[in-house]
Amino acid sequence: MKSKESHCRIEIEDMDFFVPDDNSYVSYKIYRNDKILVLSVVTVTEAVDPELCAEKRIKENMTQILSLPHADTLPEPLKRIVNAQFASTSGMLFLENNEDFREDWTEDDLRELSAQIDQYGLELYIEMPADPKDAFEIEEGEPVISVYCGLAEKFNFI
Secondary structure (H helix, E strand, C coil): CCCHHHHHHHEEEEEEECCCCCEEEEEEEECCEEEEEEEEEEEEECCCCHHHHHEEEEEEHHHHHHEEEECHHHCCCHHHHHHHHHHHCCCEEEEECCCCHHCCCCHHHHHHHHHHHHHHHCCEEECCCCCCHHCCCCCCCCEEECCCCCCCCHCCCC
């Protein structure tokens, strides 16, 4: 039986993604069936063979990724937020107070999301009003829930 990891293809995108000092940052993608599952960056400190070091670091990251909670097993509404942020092209997600938001979200949903943010330690990645009642008082078109880059990296999509 093959492991989930064996079904994936890892591609190094850019060996010189960012080089501020003695370290290099290498961007990479992990694919399954041509679908991008992970887009991330690793730090490379070994100048002797930076590509080999990058591959080693990516494999270490893969082990860490597989040990994270799987996105499909998350409770609602956190699952909805994580999947929406993962699918966003900018890496950020802003749910604004508008008709769609008011149709899709209830005070109970927001209360549950707030508890899940605490449960999973996601305070740095998701901002929302402390009191869910206040969410519907936010000006039309302004963000009620702000989701920042890095949230999807706290979960396993493989």
